[in-house]
Amino acid sequence: MWRFWIDVGGTFTDCLALSPTDEILERKTLSSGRIKGQARGVERDGDSIWIVDALRTSDVEDFWKDWSFDIVDEHGATTWSGKVLRSHPERGIQVTTADGDHEIAVGAGYELSSELEAPVVCIRQVLGLAMSVPVPEVDVRLGTTRGTNALLERKGARTALVTTQGFGDVLHIGSQERPHLFELSIRKSQPLCETEVEIEERIDTNGQVLKSPQAHRIREQLQQLLDDGIQSLAICFVNAFQNAEHELLVEKIARELGFSQISRSSEVAPAIKFVPRTQTTVLDAYLTPILQEYVERISRQLGNPRQFRMMTSAGGLIDARQFRGKDSILSGPAGGVIGYSQVAATAGFPESIGFDMGGTSTDVSRFGGELEIETET
Structure with missing residues (x-):
């Protein structure tokens, strides 16, 4: 069975995967689930357009089929939208739209998007599975700052x-x-x-x-x-x-x-x-609805895996179905403490300090040789 360790931040999502043959793979994507690229080559094919991008050559055939395709300007605003008909690692991405006369300039920036959450995008990329192919049974362990950021941003x-x-x-x-x-x-x-x-x-x-x-x-x-x-x-x-x-x-x-x-x-x-x-x-009460909706969406997109666990603020794992707002505030930071303290100890440093600067928030923590549990913050 494939095993996945995923950290969802406010800006980026990092994924570490272990195959059934003990091969380690890594993926990093935007936490929005959107994939950015640049059109290095453009070829018209009837009412469709082929977009060539070296970043897409490692993707399996038709991985991006049925994804939305947007051309974006330097400010990130969408200037043209289409739908992916096909994708091929050598030829590129075939896009169609009702506006068949539109021309896409070489060098134009684009974004691919779907309804998939970022952790699911990472898992499908690692497994090489298009949206039409079901995800097999996997073991997923996920830490997220979704609750932290919702609190900071009052959402x-x-x-x-x-x-x-x-x-x-x-x-x-x-x-x-x-x-x-x-x-x-x-x-x-x-x-x-x-x-x-x-x-x-x-x-x-x-x-x-x-x-x-x-x-x-x-x-x-x-x-x-x-x-x-x-x-x-x-x-x-x-x-x-x-x-x-x-x-x-x-x-x-x-x-x-x-x-x-x-x-x-x-x-x-x-x-x-x-x-x-x-x-x-x-x-x-404030955060649980947001988090439950998020977790349920990921679980549904993965085919409701039996082994799907979330990192809590206490640094432990809990079944995703039991994850709630009070557990989420330090989910991402707590996972960092568990990780860096063990790495530091292996390198001969029983005490360590962690500094994790993300795109939305920065986490600073200290490990003094053993974990300390605080009931109030």
Whole structure:
């Protein structure tokens, strides 16, 4: 069975493959899944055009068939689009379009694109499989900064926090920590959740119910969130780590109403500290829909492999179907720590420092001889 280790960054995706005969192969591509090239030769063939590019000579025949083909200018803007009819390692790429009179200049830049995610493009390139050919059973281990970058760029799901009455501003208040302690003009970062809903409920520190929530009122409040276009719920009640009864009730009603993503603190982060528990739950609700959609798309394009695992922030691997937002923030960086620390140790350096500069973010880490697990960051 082929084995693949893949690191998906914000700009580039790196792939290391091991064949059943222990041959090692490498691939690197843009994380957008788009393939760039330059027309070194152009030949018209009726209503189609053959594009010759030395970068494509190692590709198997018809690998690019049915891919989209775009001519792009120096600013990256598309000036002409077509569809790949055929591709041949010697003759090039045959492209057709409704605009049969268009001429492509020698030296023009082009981009090939499809619906395939970058890891799948790498795997198909290594195996030499066109889109029409199913991918055989493979073992895939993947680390990604998709969650990290979605957080940095604020591109998560529309999220609402459902919490105990009187605590709706918990994320706005936070822990009172701030980077510039004596700054007179305090600038706080905005919470990831778009809105907050307070539920009339209360559980004491021993897990005893002090006030029970009203199901009909919860239903009304959650329905309003749905009507407002909220996609994801983060449920976090005071002392829910001792008794999850009220959180479970809200989750049940939310599922009945049709919320697709629900993160419950008593499941996501069953810990005593209310502020970090709320932050973790909201983060999970904010990122999980984005990541699950991404992982499911890769899995589907690979034919739902049985061995598909994701690197978590803790530096371990988890089944891709169980991968969620809270696991993703340091998925890519954690994989780097595991890798460079072992390489450094093999070279005789038990302690090491890692510096990984990507196209979107830069990761710096220190390995002091053994892995250290932090529960709060």
